[in-house]
Amino acid sequence: SLPVDAIKVASDKHPKPSDVRYQYGTAGFRTLGKLLDSVLFRVGILAALRSKRLDGKTIGVMVTASHNPEPDNGVKLVDPRGEMLEASWEAHATTLSNASTTDAFIEALETLVQTAKIDLSKPARVVYARDTRPSGPSLVNALEDGFKAIGAEARDAGVTTTPILHYFVRAINTKGTPYSYGEDSEEGYFTKLGQALKKLVAGRPPVSPLLIDCANGVGAIAAKTLAAHLGDTLPIVLENTAITTEGALNNACGADFVKTSQKLPPSLSNVLKPGQRACSLDGDADRLIYFYLDERGSFHMLDGDKIAGLVAAFIVEQVKIAGLEEQVKVGVVQTAYANGASTKYLQERLPVKCVPTGVKHLHHAAERYDVGVYFEANGHGTVLFSDDTQATLRDYQPSTPAQSRALENLVSLTELINQTVGDALSDMLLVETVLSHKSYTGVEWDSLYVDLPNRLVKVVVSDRNSFKTEDAERRLVSPPGLQSKIDGLVNRYQGGRSFVRPSGTEDVVRVYAEANIRTQADELAFRVAGLVY
Ligand code: 16G
Ligand code: ZN
Structure with missing residues (x-):
């Protein structure tokens, strides 16, 4: 059973502020660092339960607010293969974080143990890290109090990047197996x-x-x-x-x-x-x-679209030179924010899929290809090589020196790329590799296609949850009637495209617009924003 007494004592030291409602969103929990103490304590316990549920596999916990301002902080969980937390557990995280008292928290934990069928006798293993934010150390203390209260085996990875923590999780869980992902150290x-x-x-x-x-x-x-x-x-x-x-x-x-x-x-x-x-x-x-x-x-x-274009074209080329065109199909995943010119460039070369914003959507769609390249326009992305494809690369017998070199390149790419999550440093080495192979300068890379002028604006609305989308966020189904007004506006602009979606990380609605010329893209964005407001 749960060590209820230990959890009670510790939980009383990390009370939930009464006037805050938390949500585990696209990027985990994220808000002002000073509001997150109780959340971190509870996430410590949740991570341990997730590990128990998965037979003692190691779960990652990253304390960061990424690109947000310094006073913000946040926390997200990493599943055993180094991926984002499974979607069904996001709701558990939200529920636990909002329990108003220690007693309510214990009750919520007991419900979770029953509904998720968690065997409490299993071990709990976690690895955690934080970024450089000033609120980090005290939030990590709260997290550690959670680990201690439930008796988890916890490894401190110190101050490191989000993708390195994801790498650690996968490396730890594959240690000593034929799928070893590498040494579990920096x-x-x-x-x-x-x-x-x-x-x-x-x-x-x-x-x-x-x-x-x-x-x-x-x-x-x-x-x-x-x-x-x-x-x-x-x-x-x-x-x-x-x-x-x-x-x-x-x-x-x-x-x-x-x-x-x-x-x-x-x-x-x-x-x-x-x-x-x-x-x-x-x-x-x-x-x-x-x-x-x-x-x-x-x-x-x-941006991320230009990176996707550069990288996808290179991989397709290497696959072709290697003589693996029939066995290895490369595809790209984007979101509605991808510049229309990038989508056109890519579609002329390989299959392209559009999915809703958020790494988990891109990652899962990319897993459906033999080699799945995904990048958000904001610069987050990676390339996934399926297990079958990695086996194909291992077993393939090249018949010419050119085939052999391309094959070696592809194998090295599987090592260079952090396949758990987008990784700026790994992606940077990937870009540098392609630029070197193509002897491209920035100018030549940039000229693969010309970006359509675009504008992103945010609009504060009374209730962003009243905005509901379909078709990978490209169309609104609610509020009723709004989408047809947007369509009416878009039709008046050459090369016009615009969509509206509620943010998953901020209390705003985002409006994106693009058009053939700068002034028109700006005008379209502001007119659509006017409809939303
Ligand atoms: C987070 C996501 C990113 C997404 C963005 C959307 C991760 C690592 N990052 O930064 O993928 O594009 O949120 O924010 O999950 P929005 O919903 O506020 O537009
Ligand atoms: Zn980030």
């Missing part, structure tokens, strides 16, 4: 990535230094270690590495700033040279956006 992670990159670019000409905007977050620590592992293979210059400066995290820098403002972080204006490749990580290093300045000093952004 050293193991960096060695795996470094060796794969070296194989992929062996014999290719040296490249000029890549500038990395680390968002003044945990990515700065990881990127520094990575740079040391890469040596001359990839020269790296780190910027925005002030992880202890109060207020610096994600402030006017990082992947979300670059993507939403479509601007160079001001801190880089005297550093970045025209033509130099640069990229931004977000606050937990699971998003990546590239950019460069042209000869005239104008800013050009290469």
Whole structure:
């Protein structure tokens, strides 16, 4: 049975604030760090129960609020294969977090143990980490109180990136099996990535230094270690590495700033040279956006869609050269936010699927392909190689040197890519690999297709839950009548496309619009926003 007494004593030290309602959303729990103490304590217990339910497999817990402002924090659970928590447990997390008293919490736990058929005699194992936010240490203490109260075997992974924590979870759970994902240590992670990159670019000409905007977050620590592992293979210059400066995290820098403002972080204006490749990580290093300045000093952004285009085309090419076209089918997954020009570019080359926003939707859709490439426009994404495909690559007998090289490249890609979740550093090495193979500069990569001008605006409404969507969020079914008004507006704009959806992370409704020319995209966005308001 549950150690009710221990849980009671500990729970009383982490009371739920009476005026807050929590929700486990697209990115786990996320709000002001100072409101999360009770949530972290309860998540500690929930993670242990999830582990027991899965026969003692290790569950991950990541304390981060990603690209959000520094005072925010959050927490999310990672399932045994390194993936996002199974959807049905999101509701359990929400229920537990909202129990108003210790007694109500214990009651909710007992209900969960019964409905989810949890065998309490099973062991509970967890691994946890946090990003660099100032509220992190005390929230981790609350989490540890939860682990202790239920008697979980807990491993502290310290301060690290979200994707490294996902890697750890998979590595721990596959240790000693034929599917081993690598050493369950940071050293193991960096060695795996470094060796794969070296194989992929062996014999290719040296490249000029890549500038990395680390968002003044945990990515700065990881990127520094990575740079040391890469040596001359990839020269790296780190910027925005002030992880202890109060207020610096994600402030006017990082992947979300670059993507939403479509601007160079001001801190880089005297550093970045025209033509130099640069990229931004977000606050937990699971998003990546590239950019460069042209000869005239104008800013050009290469977002998640551009990364998908570059990477998918390269993989298709390598599969073809290897002579594996028939056995290995490559597909791409996007969301409605993908630029229309990217969708067109990709559809001319391979199957493309559109799914609702959120990593879990993209990840699951990508699992249906032999090789599934998924990227959100915001720079979050990865590539999944199915177990069958990995076996095909292992067993295949190439008949020419060219086939053999392409096969080796594909195998190295399975090592280079963090297949558990989007990983800015792993994705960055992937991009660098393709640029090296194609001898592309940023300009050449950028010219694969021309982005349609687009605008994203947010609208504060009285009840965002009254907005319901269908067709992968591209159409509204509620409020009634609104979609036909949007259609009416869209039809008046050349190349017009627009959609409205409730945010899963903020109390707002988002409006996206694109059109053939900038002023029209802006006008369409603001007129649709006017309908919503
Ligand atoms: C989170 C998600 C991201 C999604 C975004 C949508 C993860 C790691 N990230 O950042 O995939 O695009 O939320 O936010 O799950 P929204 O619903 O507020 O537009
Ligand atoms: Zn992130």
